[in-house]
Amino acid sequence: MHDDGRYDDPRVTGPGGRPSAADPVSRETTYPGWPAGGESRGPSTRPPDCDPVVRRDPPSVGVEPTSGVPRNLPMARDGRDPSGRAADATGGPVPVRGSASVPARLEPSAGPSGTAVPQQPTPQAVPDAAPVVVPPSDAPPAADYGDEPTGSTYVSRETPTREEDDPPLAMEAMRAVQILNPSGEVTMPRPARTRVMCVANQKGGVGKTTTTVNLAVALALHGNRVLVVDLDPQGNASTGLNVPHHTGVPDVYDCLIDSVPLGDVAQAVEGIPNLWCVPATIDLAGAEIELVSVVARESRLARAIAAYPGHFDYVFIDCPPSLGLLTVNALVAAQEVLIPIQCEYYALEGLNQLINNINLVRQHLNPKLEVSTILLTMYDRRTRLADAVEQDVRNHFGDKVLQAVIPRNVRVSEAPSYGQSVMTYDPGSRGATSYFEAAQEIAERGVMEPVSRNA
Ligand code: ADP
Ligand code: MG
Numbered sequence: 001m002h003d004d005g006r007y008d009d010p011r012v013t014g015p016g017g018r019p020s021a022a023d024p025v026s027r028e029t030t031y032p033g034w035p036a037g038g039e040s041r042g043p044s045t046r047p048p049d050c051d052p053v054v055r056r057d058p059p060s061v062g063v064e065p066t067s068g069v070p071r072n073l074p075m076a077r078d079g080r081d082p083s084g085r086a087a088d089a090t091g092g093p094v095p096v097r098g099s100a101s102v103p104a105r106l107e108p109s110a111g112p113s114g115t116a117v118p119q120q121p122t123p124q125a126v127p128d129a130a131p132v133v134v135p136p137s138d139a140p141p142a143a144d145y146g147d148e149p150t151g152s153t154y155v156s157r158e159t160p161t162r163e164e165d166d167p168p169l170a171m172e173a174m175r176a177v178q179i180l181n182p183s184g185e186v187t188m189p190r191p192a193r194t195r196v197m198c199v200a201n202q203k204g205g206v207g208k209t210t211t212t213v214n215l216a217v218a219l220a221l222h223g224n225r226v227l228v229v230d231l232d233p234q235g236n237a238s239t240g241l242n243v244p245h246h247t248g249v250p251d252v253y254d255c256l257i258d259s260v261p262l263g264d265v266a267q268a269v270e271g272i273p274n275l276w277c278v279p280a281t282i283d284l285a286g287a288e289i290e291l292v293s294v295v296a297r298e299s300r301l302a303r304a305i306a307a308y309p310g311h312f313d314y315v316f317i318d319c320p321p322s323l324g325l326l327t328v329n330a331l332v333a334a335q336e337v338l339i340p341i342q343c344e345y346y347a348l349e350g351l352n353q354l355i356n357n358i359n360l361v362r363q364h365l366n367p368k369l370e371v372s373t374i375l376l377t378m379y380d381r382r383t384r385l386a387d388a389v390e391q392d393v394r395n396h397f398g399d400k401v402l403q404a405v406i407p408r409n410v411r412v413s414e415a416p417s418y419g420q421s422v423m424t425y426d427p428g429s430r431g432a433t434s435y436f437e438a439a440q441e442i443a444e445r446g447v448m449e450p451v452s453r454n455a
Contacts, residue, residue, distance in 0.1 A: 172428030179221070179427040179436045184273070186223030188443035195446055196305060196315040197373070198334035202354055204321035206342040207377035208232075210412060211435075212318040213240040217421040218439035220275035224313040227266065229301070230280035231330055232320040233287075238279035241269045242419030245279035253283040255304045256329065257290055262304045271424065276312075284326070291325045298325070298365055302333035323357050331361040336372035338442075341393055343379045343386040343405075348393070372445075374401040375438055378408045404437035 181187060199212045212228060220226045229252060230237040230245070238245035244267070245251060254260035255278070262278060269275040291297045305315055316338075317330040331337065337358055341347050355371070362369045374397045380386050394401050406412070409431035415422040422431045 174428075175433050175436075176427035179218070179423055179432055181221050181223075184223070188219055188222035188224055188440055189447045190224050190313045191443075191446040194310060194312050194315060195336060196317070196334040197336045197338050198317045198319060198327075198330040199338045199340065200319040200327055200330065200354065201339050201341070201351075202321055202323045202327070203342070203346075203350055206347075207340040207375075207406065208321070209236040209240060209318050210416075211338070211340045211375055211377065211406070211438075212237050212316045213416075214412075214421045214423055214432075214435035215439045215442065216241075216275060216314070216316050217269075217272055217423045218436050219314055219443060220269075220272050221423065222439070222443075223274070224443070225274045225311065226276070226314045226316065227262075227312045228269075228275070228277045229262075229305075229315060229317045229330075230278060231284070231301070231317050231326050233280055233282060233285040234320070235280045235282070235284075236416070237318040238277060239419065240416045240421060241272075241275070241277045243267050243269060243277045243279045245281050247281055247283070249279060249281055251279045251281040251283060252301075253281065253287050256284075256287055256300045257294065259300075259304075262308060288324045288326055291329075298328050299332045301329040302366075305333050323353065328357075328361060328365075331358060331369060332366045334366075335368045336370060338373040338375060339371060340375045340377045341389075342377050343389045345385065345389075347389050348396070371397075371400060373442060375404075375406065376401065377406045379405045380408045402438050402441050404434055404441055406434045406438065407431065409434075 199208045201208055209232065216226045216228045228237055228241065231252060235245045250260065250265040252265065254265055255262055266276045266278050269277050291300065294300065296303070301317070315333075317334060319327045319330050339351070339354065341351070358369060358371060374393060376390055376393060379390065390405065407430050409422075409429060411426040411429040412422045412431035412435075415425035415431075418425055421435075422429060423435060426432060
């Protein structure tokens with residue numbers, strides 16, 4: 001990248017494949033004072049020494065309480081709702097191909113006497129059919145997605161051949177099973193000690209919350225015990241995990257300001273064994289200011305997390321888009337920083353400021369802190385700009401950048417409106433596959449010999 005921020009050296013590189021899972025670690029380990037994973041949900045999954053939190057219905061805006069599926073949102077592609085049921089335009093069930101109510105293939109329609117009348121195409125049927133446009137022989141091949149397609153070489157955005165699109169059905173089904181891991185095996189190695197990862201970038205909309213939620217779900221589905229701490233007053237991570245976070249729900253604010261134990265506010269995430277979330281309510285918006293006058297204001301969260309040694313394999317802290325006291329608390333509590341970088345024009349702008357803050361926290365408050373992981377998000381393979389940003393980031397951060405790259409994928413952005421991660425919403429999609437690969441890479445790095453990777 002030039003000093004003025006321009007890119008002029010498009011290179012074509014792509015994300016590499018990932019090795020298969022490492023040695024499994026027994027999932028039988030249980031932690032005293034914390035719920036055993038996977039067996040039961042609800043209040044009984046809370047730590048035994050905590051007051052039960054009353055779980056209320058999810059936010060009522062457009063959400064049907066029983067299914068968690070918003071009524072006013074479009075149905076999933078192929079007419080499936082997120083639970084996989086088929087539905088017609090009125091919301092009712094539609095017959096599934098091959099079922100008794102629908103013939104496996106279309107039959108000729110019956111004539112008045114009941115005899116079959118073959119449907120013959122009539123030449124007059126399409127009197128003004130548009131002439132077929134033949135591309136000129138020197139036109140660029142349609143598969144080159146570097147530029148917007150023009151003229152006769154136009155390829156529809158719906159054409160299911162681009163890599164960002166979801167893979168063919170058989171492959172999709174296979175990946176879905178691999179990602180959902182119904183057998184519950186530990187296929188992502190568990191670290192020897194709790195890894196506290198702060199997901200930070202002071203730019204908004206770069207994929208911090210999406211990354212936190214999906215990595216947490218992926219690791220939990222594959223046998224790791226994971227806690228998500230929502231440290232953004234917007235509460236997006238709580239929404240994405242379908243954890244109640246309306247006013248009155250005990251939240252991370254109580255831990256930071258009133259020193260309430262983390263276990264008293266953590267909620268089990270429904271449907272995902274081994275995953276808990278400390279939600280954020282709107283109360284947290286005032287915490288930045290209230291923390292100023294609190295004793296040890298930078299290390300409130302660190303203390304709260306340190307009270308549960310060994311309970312979790314991973315603690316992910318979803319930071320707000322700022323470098324204020326909340327983010328400083330996250331940096332003091334963590335050993336690792338995960339920076340999601342959006343593959344867009346201003347991607348690296350402001351990153352210096354974040355790195356400077358991380359260095360300051362390391363010098364004065366948390367000598368163990370390091371930038372361990374960079375994840376490229378919202379990668380659009382059709383643009384040369386994305387390639388240029390990827391190359392720039394890899395040149396700058398080296399092996400901290402995960403090989404897995406998260407593509408821009410509509411299923412990823414749809415999932416939160418159903419209170420789900422993309423891992424469960426559409427486990428066969430590219431978005432789910434990529435987050436699965438990223439999680440696997442993080443897990444495998446976590447059991448390798450520690451390498452000093454200070455920023
Ligand atoms: P942040 O937490 O950094 O503000 P979010 O994770 O909330 O960013 O993401 C911002 C928006 O981008 C959200 O609407 C999210 O659904 C969408 N988004 C994130 N990652 C992807 C992706 N890979 N493909 C498509 N949309 C995405
Ligand atoms: Mg966010």
